[in-house]
Amino acid sequence: MNALNSLMDGFGTALTPVNLLWAALGVLLGTAIGVLPGIGPAMAVALLLPVTYGLDPVAAFIMFAGIYYGAMFGGSTTSILLNTPGESAAVVAAMEGNPMAKSGRGAQALAAAAIGHFAGGMIGTVLLVALAPTVADLAVDIGAPDYFAIMVLAFIAVTSVLGSSRVRGMASLLIGLTIGLVGLDQMTGQQRLTFGSLQLADGVDVVIVAVGLFAIGEALWVAAHLRRGAAEPIPVGRPWLGRGDVKRTWKSWLRGPFIGFPFGAIPAGGAEIPTFLSYVTEKRLSTHKDEWGKGAIEGVAGPESAASASAAGTLVSMLTLGLPTTAVAAVMLAAFQQYGIQPGPLLFEREPELVWGLIASLFVGMVLLLALNLPLAPVWAKLLRIPRPYLYAGIMFFAAVGAYAVGGEVVDLVTLLVIGLVGFGMRRYGLPILPAVIGVILGPNAEQQLRRALQISDGSVTGLVNTPFAVTVYAVIVVLLAWPLLKRLVTRGRSRADA
Amino acid sequence: MTTPTTESPTGTATGRRAWLREHSELGVCVLLLALGVLVLTDALTMDVDITQRGPVGPKTVPIAVGIGLLVISALLAVDVLRGGRGEAEGGEDVDLSEPADWRTVLLLTGVFLGSAVLIEPAGFPVAGALLFWGAAFALGSRRVDRDPLIAAVLSLLTYVVFDKLLGVPLPGGPLMGVL
Incomplete structure (x- = not known):
């Protein structure tokens, strides 16, 4: 099998001592930053971007993979021990994990989460190896109209599946698209929204937008509403599992990935929906129904495994189609663009060393994560006690370092602050952040594909829908848009049937 | 979070201020509107000459985005006036019960x-x-x-x-x- 050979080569890349070091560093940094309250995986990856500027792309992405998985694991530690999840994917971990910690079973909850992440990540990555080359092969022939359709799908999905309000999601997307317009038009060199400024002619760097919205926006928002007297974390020892616990959880660990992986691959908000679905499934299948809500270990194991596998699913669409389905993938895509690499079907042909090194390092990272996090859990728990002023001052500090490192210009810092203030306003009025980031990253690309498609068809709009692939994608978009209506019809029908 | 619309009397000054505070989200609509106008003005005043290649030039997408901003601004205003509210984001260290500092x-x-x-x-x-x-x-x-x-x-x-x-x-x- 070809994929297997390539994977072996990938291990050859990932297992060199230097790359092993980057993977370990990524896992440690990712977990440490993910554990810190208020920092989710997306902010962790955005803040750590500048660390990789001096590295070659292979090392950088090996490190990123570690950061991603580490940050996701770190987030669940926070929700188990603090019960105040900062991001939606970790909400489920708190539902059973925190009661467990309160009743003195925190060590078992952390162990169930850590092994769940390991199992989910392993199975998810195996699925990634099996599927990604096939998807890439299928996608090699797709052209400009198909790409444009996929990007429109990403825009629609990100605004209508996530969040509670479509209007606000759409507003956020349009803000992102507007920021993406600033600069020279890629096809004609026409200045757009630059107001004659030379600095703006280069456009606004995606890294600055991501760091501004995720890090500065968050720090300012928390500063305005800082909780007096932060929640006390529950102290915890070294994670371990008894035989009875393992008997209860092994099936949950294995079930989770099959819920998580497919959801990660489609633009439906990453880990949020699959963790919840896994929770519901485990609850239905559990033989200890009386423990639910009071700390059922399956309720930690299943969702954590699903969350980790969804990260692998995310990488399938990111690497093969260049389609980011979560905030972390969006930031990673920005990192790819920074190196002048365009993820997509050709990536597997053009950069085999990078892709397979990255995939192999996912396996390596997973083993490191398990090996490091079980013994280090008490240390991570101590991070939860960091004084909040230092935490948010540190976020501002590293955000500034990141923005300055992009080009060494003071103007970038001012831009960063302005975008941070936009992020603050968006948090205040419930505009989701992700659509804006997706808009900035995919907007310019989508415009290019649109114009290319219309050039080929000589201006005829039929040029956008002349492939079966594009037609299928537009059909999916119509279903997504009509979904609230359909749902209303279904529930009405059901309530009539009940009555 | 949707709160029922409160028809406050706008006759008194304090009533008007309370109404504005209650509907401060309309400020977002104003900003979106301003942004839309800005994008449209920039797109329409662009001199595109021979540089334009193909049927879709550098103006098309900005015009679409600008119109989108105007439409969304109007839709959001309607939503706010009907009582829709953007849900402020929660978080580990966020306490929304206190007023903003x-x-x-x-x-x-x-x-x-x-x-x-x-x-x-x-x-x-x-x-x-x-x-x-x-x-x-x-x-x-x-x-x-x-x-x-x-x-x-x-x-x-x-x-x-x-x-x-x-x-x-x-x-x-x-x-x-x-x-």
Whole structure:
């Protein structure tokens, strides 16, 4: 099998001592930053971007993979021990994990989460190896109209599946698209929204937008509403599992990935929906129904495994189609663009060393994560006690370092602050952040594909829908848009049937 | 979160102020509207001459985005007037029961701008340390013995790691010239 050979080569890349070091560093940094309250995986990856500027792309992405998985694991530690999840994917971990910690079973909850992440990540990555080359092969022939359709799908999905309000999601997307317009038009060199400024002619760097919205926006928002007297974390020892616990959880660990992986691959908000679905499934299948809500270990194991596998699913669409389905993938895509690499079907042909090194390092990272996090859990728990002023001052500090490192210009810092203030306003009025980031990253690309498609068809709009692939994608978009209506019809029908 | 519309009497000044506070989200609509007008003006005043290749020029997408902004601004206004409210984002350290603390936000913004101005003349180690200390102070930390020390160590360490180890250049400033 070809994929297997390539994977072996990938291990050859990932297992060199230097790359092993980057993977370990990524896992440690990712977990440490993910554990810190208020920092989710997306902010962790955005803040750590500048660390990789001096590295070659292979090392950088090996490190990123570690950061991603580490940050996701770190987030669940926070929700188990603090019960105040900062991001939606970790909400489920708190539902059973925190009661467990309160009743003195925190060590078992952390162990169930850590092994769940390991199992989910392993199975998810195996699925990634099996599927990604096939998807890439299928996608090699797709052209400009198909790409444009996929990007429109990403825009629609990100605004209508996530969040509670479509209007606000759409507003956020349009803000992102507007920021993406600033600069020279890629096809004609026409200045757009630059107001004659030379600095703006280069456009606004995606890294600055991501760091501004995720890090500065968050720090300012928390500063305005800082909780007096932060929640006390529950102290915890070294994670371990008894035989009875393992008997209860092994099936949950294995079930989770099959819920998580497919959801990660489609633009439906990453880990949020699959963790919840896994929770519901485990609850239905559990033989200890009386423990639910009071700390059922399956309720930690299943969702954590699903969350980790969804990260692998995310990488399938990111690497093969260049389609980011979560905030972390969006930031990673920005990192790819920074190196002048365009993820997509050709990536597997053009950069085999990078892709397979990255995939192999996912396996390596997973083993490191398990090996490091079980013994280090008490240390991570101590991070939860960091004084909040230092935490948010540190976020501002590293955000500034990141923005300055992009080009060494003071103007970038001012831009960063302005975008941070936009992020603050968006948090205040419930505009989701992700659509804006997706808009900035995919907007310019989508415009290019649109114009290319219309050039080929000589201006005829039929040029956008002349492939079966594009037609299928537009059909999916119509279903997504009509979904609230359909749902209303279904529930009405059901309530009539009940009555 | 959807709260039922409260038809407040707009006759008195206090009533009007309360109504505006209740509907402050309309400010977002105004900003979106302004942004839409800006994008449209920029697109329509662009001189596109021979540089335009293909049927879709550099104007088309900005015009579409601008119109989209105007439409969304109107839709959001309708939603707000009907009683829809954007849900403020929660979080681990966020307490939404207290009113927003604008002083801290302004202080943080000021500290950040100050450091941005200082970074080139004074160098990163100094500007970064001031940024950390200033931000921690703004956020309520008052340990005069510990805060500046942490700030200086963090800033110096970051400078060394980025500039010397990772090959990401940061300005050293006069201080690093002396050392």
